[in-house]
Amino acid sequence: MTDLLRVEDLHVRIGSSHILQGVSFAVPGSGVTALLGRNGAGKTTTLRAILGLVPRTGTVVFDGAELTRRRPYETVQLGLGYAPEDRGVFAGLTVAENLRLAERDREPRYDLVYELFPELRTRAKQPAGTLSGGQQQMVAIGRTLLNDNRMLLVDEPTKGLAPKIVTEVADVLERAAATVPILLVEQNLALVRRLTDRAVLIAEGRVAHTGALSDDPDRLQTLLGVGRA
Numbered sequence: 041m042t043d044l045l046r047v048e049d050l051h052v053r054i055g056s057s058h059i060l061q062g063v064s065f066a067v068p069g070s071g072v073t074a075l076l077g078r079n080g081a082g083k084t085t086t087l088r089a090i091l092g093l094v095p096r097t098g099t100v101v102f103d104g105a106e107l108t109r110r111r112p113y114e115t116v117q118l119g120l121g122y123a124p125e126d127r128g129v130f131a132g133l134t135v136a137e138n139l140r141l142a143e144r145d146r147e148p149r150y151d152l153v154y155e156l157f158p159e160l161r162t163r164a165k166q167p168a169g170t171l172s173g174g175q176q177q178m179v180a181i182g183r184t185l186l187n188d189n190r191m192l193l194v195d196e197p198t199k200g201l202a203p204k205i206v207t208e209v210a211d212v213l214e215r216a217a218a219t220v221p222i223l224l225v226e227q228n229l230a231l232v233r234r235l236t237d238r239a240v241l242i243a244e245g246r247v248a249h250t251g252a253l254s255d256d257p258d259r260l261q262t263l264l265g266v267g268r269a
């Protein structure tokens with residue numbers, strides 16, 4: 041399978057912190073690739089560095105285009121959708137307005153978004169700030185699916201959500217992944233295993249493992265500092 045995104049020797053320094061210390065990995069052009077690691081390992085920073093939201097050095101190639109000299113809006117225009125960890129919804133705007141703001145293509149795919157998230161249609165006039173965490177997550181993922189993106193970067197979509205909502209979000213990610221490749225930061229290993237066996241594991245700003253999650257479960261468990269899922 042050809043790689044759609046390639047990250048090579050990515051470094052991020054913020055103040056005196058050397059947060060990413062030469063991260064390299066590749067993401068193929070289909071399915072879900074999980075980006076794993078303990079709290080503070082550098083997962084969010086990796087996504088932000090790919091998009092150019094933090095100063096970075098190294099090489100990031102997306103669909104043949106070098107990204108490190110591009111601004112975030114130029115990268116997004118190339119078809120890289122982003123659902124950030126804090127969801128980034130505009131609390132004072134309605135659900136419909138939040139979606140409308142994300143429109144980039146001439147023909148936004150509202151049919152797809154409403155098919156995956158019928159609630160976004162029924163709650164179109166509700167201020168996004170009054171939605172539950174799970175519903176806000178649906179807005180965040182819905183916005184990325186509205187445009188014809190070539191890849192989605194999704195950061196901890198199930199963080200802080202009730203188990204029933206986690207299952208709903210997992211269902212949606214599974215369905216979305218059938219149409220667009222996803223690089224997914226996620227702490228819930230059981231959910232990750234349901235979606236993919238392909239993972240990149242970051243530890244202390246470096247890649248500690250790439251490949252199948254099932255390769256070496258004991259080592260993965262140690263690196264992630266969690267019980268085996």
Ligand SMILES: Nc1ncnc2c1ncn2[C@@H]1O[C@H](COP(=O)(O)OP(=O)(O)OP(=O)(O)O)[C@@H](O)[C@H]1O
Nearest residue numbers: 054055057059077078079080081082083084085086
């Ligand atoms: N703007 C910043 N200024 C200083 N330090 C930062 C900044 N952003 C991130 N860091 C530090 O970089 C490290 C990696 O942070 P990052 O958010 O990428 O980790 P993460 O793997 O996504 O963690 P979590 O799972 O807790 O979200 C942490 O030690 C964090 O404190």
